[in-house]
Amino acid sequence: MKVSGHRRITIKDVASAAGVGVATVSRVLSGGSASPETRERVLAAAAQLDYRPSALGRNLRQRRTGGIALLVPDITDTFYGRLAEGVLSCARSAGEPVMVGATGDDPEQEAELIGTFLEQSVDRVIAVPSGDADTWTPALRAGLTVVFAHRRPPGRDDVPAVLADDRLGTRTAVEYLAGLGHRRIAFLGGPGGGPRLRAFRDTLAALGIPGDDELVVTARAARDSAYAAASGLFQHRPDLTAVVAGGNMLGEAAILAARELDLRIPRDVSIVMFDDVPWAELCSPPLTVIAQPAQDIGYRAAELVMRETTRRTRDTVLPTELLVRGSCGPRLGKP
């Protein structure tokens, strides 16, 4: 007695319903050659039975899943949310499923997630990497196609990346602040902010403003760490007049910390934040930001990883834009 409840309908069922062999069904369904008449019969049978090919069987045979994995530090961060949306929308149009993992900016968790993906025979990964170059060696050796988004581990130049133009973005921001008369400009960075930090220092140097390592602070990924870093910065260096925040969580922390210490924006301190977020306009004053095309980064990365011909591709660098709103003002005379 068969429980006829919900046995999955397989290609065999379709084959016998259409009175043909399984090979023929497979061929028809994947666009191979078949006589018009047979094709008709097969399609009718498939439709009638509501047949859905099992990805499991296909993947095993082809030893690939076609699936895309996405690794971000924190899906809660709107920047990564937008990036993910870009990936999702590109994958959707290709009908491919996307696995998402959050690493918490922890190389160990990242490695673990890569392991999971490898086990699942995922064959394409888009990652905002947290680990170093070695973390990615196993993945590459296993032959999966990797594209980095938003940043890359130092030294992993054999993997293509889709990046915002951090260098120019930072320079524009610093030049803008310098143009307003600021000299004591702080940089509040997060994990993986190397290129921005370098650009920050280079720009200061180019402008003839002496560097000052105490004006550079790096926070860990968490919100409280960002707040602590910002607060410490303001307290230790009351002479600073401007801050460049290297991400929306850092900007948020800077505003909160400034408010806590009764520093008015932009009168007492000017703030430029990386990443345009919806609430930047809601803030008072509205925040001057360096907008990054987060969604586009995700979309391009997905396109790239699906092309599969990623060996030796030049990096894709997308433009940023300084949106001047109200959080920066001229340096007022603190003698």
Add this chain to the structure above:
Amino acid sequence: MKVSGHRRITIKDVASAAGVGVATVSRVLSGGSASPETRERVLAAAAQLDYRPSALGRNLRQRRTGGIALLVPDITDTFYGRLAEGVLSCARSAGEPVMVGATGDDPEQEAELIGTFLEQSVDRVIAVPSGDADTWTPALRAGLTVVFAHRRPPGRDDVPAVLADDRLGTRTAVEYLAGLGHRRIAFLGGPGGGPRLRAFRDTLAALGIPGDDELVVTARAARDSAYAAASGLFQHRPDLTAVVAGGNMLGEAAILAARELDLRIPRDVSIVMFDDVPWAELCSPPLTVIAQPAQDIGYRAAELVMRETTRRTRDTVLPTELLVRGSCGPRLGKP
């Protein structure tokens, strides 16, 4: 000549390296019985070869993937971001991969994504549903375990859900506003806001405040639709003195629209928003909100869907909390 580049290491390799049969290897690795001595040999061989069982083979044989799929309207929305984070963190501790899909609040896309998941033999789905009860019939008939999060399609009471206490949250907010003297209170809702809207009307009725259908507006999921709805509300009904926004995007739209029309908050109009977001404190005035445990909703839903015994479970309802900040004030005399 073997290209020894990167052929995947299979259970056969381990078996022959350990000098045992494949069945024994499988048994050892999945905790079956084996003599201590054999177990040792197998484990050693597996470790030495860096063997990773292929999920493909296992899944096919077992006709299940163990994977979890997550369906949200918009991964860009921080509420869903936090919800996703909850799901991800629960799944991570179980070592299970998570597929994520964004429906854009479109039943058609939702149905399509469900189809993709079915094809992938996903067997657990957590969804913030957009479609109606029928959209979910195919999924259920195919035997997959579904848990709804945040809301449920009307009439789908056979599927367990993890929800915030919308009813009480709404009531608390409306009572708070009424306590401040407000009588013309508007409700700005989004897709799937049925329960909240009902609670809104019920509470008004209980307080003896006459309902007014023109004070209830429903927007589509997109940002511009939210803005249009909010703006229209303020323009058509200059007599309203308070707004309950049914989500963070709607709250954002309300603030923007109010500002555009030179309505001051809370002097001219009081605003309570569903969902506590980081920027609520950054706003000026800081926003009074009804906080929802978004991450917890996701986590609980994941726990539930992994228990698999979801048939006939009571809904999980999590508490909300009114956080009074500065966006609500007493009704000022407009005679």
Add this chain to the structure above:
DNA sequence: GACCTTCATGGAAACGATTCCATCATAGTT
């Protein structure tokens, strides 16, 4: 010593697709 139970073990059959290859019919060429 005969018998039964218990246990470790490995061969082989699934799982559901794709794809190689042999077969056969048909049409085209000489």
Add this chain to the structure above:
DNA sequence: AACTATGATGGAATCGTTTCCATGAAGGTC
């Protein structure tokens, strides 16, 4: 008419696991 080229077709192998089942050894009981 014989032969070849072409194209449709289905059987069977394959992918990497798990799991059923048969086998045989070891140990216990009468």
